[in-house]
Amino acid sequence: MNFEGEHLLPGKLGQFFVLLAFVSSIISGLAYIMSGRQKQPDEERKWISFARIAFGIEVFSILAVFSLIYYICANHLFEYLYAYKHASKELEARYLLACIWEGQEGSFLLWSIWHSVLGCVLIFSAKKREASVMTIINAAQCMLLLMTIGIYIGDVRIGSSAFVLTRNEINGPIFSRPDYLSFIKDGIGLNVLLRNYWMVIHPPVLFLGFASTIVPVGFAYSSLRLKQFGDWIKPALPWALFSGCVLGVGIMMGGKWAYESLSFGGYWAWDPVENASLVPWLILISGLHCMAIYNATGGALKASYLFIILSHFFVLYSTFLTRTGILGDTSVHSFTEAGTAMNILIGMYVLAVPLPMLVLYISNLRKMPAADIQNEEDLTSREFWMFIGSLIFFLSALFIIGLTSMPVYNAIFDLQIAEPADREFAYNKILVLVALLIGMLTAFSQYFKYRHTAKRYLFKKMAWPAGISLVVCILLLIFYPIDYEKKGPGFMVAIYAALYASIFSLVANAAYLQTVLKGKVKAGGGAIAHAGFAMMIAGMLISSGNREVISDNRKTGLFVPFDKDPTGRSSENPMDNLTLLKSVPTQMGRYTVTYVNDSADQNEKTRTYYNLHFQKKDSSSGKSAEEFRLSPDAYRMKDNNLSSNPGTRHYLTHDVFTYVSTISIPNPADDTAQFRVKEMQIGDTTFFSKGYFVLNEMLKNPDNERLHYSANDTAMFADITVHGAGNSRNKAYPGLVFNNGAVQFMNDSVVSQNLYLNLSGMAGEKKFKIGVKESDKAIDFITLKAYIFPYINLVWAGLLVMACGFIVSMTRRLKAANHITFLSVTLVLVALFYMFFLANN
């Protein structure tokens, strides 16, 4: 059958380039292996240039595939399943890239694009290690491309292609018609949960972090192959620093995203998907420190190998956890199972590089030089404590992944274990101690010297920072105590201890920069990164410890009787949800909150903003001390599914964070009442069942306690006083707003009187049409969760400082010139500052 309107060329080209990329990755990898076996430098050079050409073809093909996927999504070619599943016509252009990496195939492609970029850099910079490093990269590329190839061997499909046709994949009656495309009006589009600017930025950064962990592994391989153990550390260290920086930032971008737009109520929930990306970072940081130890003293070589290989392994293991559907029952990031064949491929990818590397490492263990026996590790040596720190990070990583992998044990051993009752506490109670230990270690180990430190020097230098942080901590205890009692006094003490340690670390590292390095920032990458990390941990302890639920139902006294709660709920659990009736001011913590009205999004039909007015009154004068508007929003789907995005008011010291948890569903069947139109003049009175209302005057562009218009608008509102039951008096402002030639009706209601008013236009001179509707069914309300996160900015600021520390270290290891260091730090700082503090605020 000939189908009408299909565009088959891009798909055929795409499939060709996927295959070409796959084949050239194999050829390039083999050529690099061959080059290593040549005795003659001449022959070796020939093989290498051949391998480079093959790699060039591979890179070109991958870019072509990416462009073709972009093309079919951007042009809404819904004959391709990928476009149908991930693109839609209403989708804004800025989300086009996001919808490419929403899918499995696209995100693997993103990963291989980063491999390509890294590979190109390495070809020019790795020198004698090029062949080894590129062999490893090509092996990974080959596996990644295999997963996007989608060819059949017998009945089994190997990999899944982004260019399959909708009609071949889905059964449906319409596909038997030649004009089926005219029935597919629109694609499914990007999941509304993911429609956020972080979806454009976070995946590429995270994937660059993931992809770059392979580079140090490549260097490790070159040393194992040539049996020149240890000579890989120097060139691999900047790469490990780069990876640590990018991966760390990428993870926290996910945290920021979760915080500002997903309704998890925070930036970190110990969700398996989050944990899976944190674990490789922790191990990478362990590896980084061991490499630094080797660089300075020649120790910790075996540990460096192990941690670098394992951190790459855990990157792949996290891919395995998140993409095989094995986490289905434990994670909110529900990923689906991709089918057995795909799962086997993912499993192969996980082991393809790490397993041979581990075997090679273990078989070479005995040949590696042990640390110089003469040079025993001294308790006052920096390397000893750095190693302890690495070990703590490594063990905490094992703990986290051990707990996260529970569904894997269930699948393997056919068990029925489920996660602990309080997941967050299960992690927090261990990691608060890790924070304590790491805080102390990062505080004083900077002051140690490699090999041996004189005790007097140490005490002299450490006394001030320790004292200052103690004073700061005591001041905090008095003026801003952490109020986190629900896990008992033991945990409280642990929080304070960890807080002290992180403040100590922050102060000590800052002091180190000042007193020991005499402000030589270039040499202080480590101190800067440690200070940033400490700041981040302090911010986490304070913002989570003192997070305040202001939508606490018990505090309003509205719905819950004061004595015993008839529903039997416990008093420890605050009831986070609070219902706000439209235009009824409700007390919420220190604020009086009014749900004013809704407004629809300009572009996305299903998105509604719920406008809330927050006011805090000064207790003595009664005047408004603070006033602002928040508009948390929600997508309402066809079947009344709700997907909500928080509205957050940012202050330097705290955030007021709200999101909508339920909305009233207008049911047309419930509300049969119609607007009756009354023609009224100024001063006229109209009666309704519970009382009467008076039209006081007409307002042009009003700017009063409820409406805020300026002279540039074209808005007209009726000022009405409603005299209702029980001598109540309420103001109502139905109105009309002209916007680019279109009229918007701004209806108003007096909820307590079930009265709806509408201004529908003029009726001759000085007469106005006022619509009146009474209804006893539809009360508009939203249910809200609202929190205050204090000092959350410390978390983001700490991350920025840490990223700078990484870059300073990296440029120093690369022996970059001063202005390059300065330039790259400035660039990263500006970009991250924009993303974390300005873009969404």
Place this chain on the structure above:
Amino acid sequence: MKTSSIIILVVIAAAIGGLLMYSVDFSTYDTISSAKQKQGKYIHLIAKLDKSKPVTYDAIKDPNYLSFFATDSLGGSTKVVYRNSKPAELEQSERVVLKGKMQDGIFECDHILLKCPSKYKDDKEQLEKTVSQQ
């Protein structure tokens, strides 16, 4: 390495190991009937919303009280109380993972994880339904 260094390493490793052991208070996946045997114990239930029985949630009366009935594949049935707002997709869910305790015949749950067809873009059957609705 000095003996003292080794001792410190071992002590730290042992302390961390001990803490890990102490921290493991895993829960279990249960069926409704086995949950009823374990009154007051924190468990996970994999069940389905019973659509023939009422779902009670009135945000105006109490936005923190939801009750519904759940059944599992073995035919067990229980009333569930969730003291939080109603997840919007509850009625559309095909499967729910409930975490909580059975108390006096009522399952008091504090977490609900919904498995909804709308999230399963990659699910073929669901795609077939979606494409036929066009």
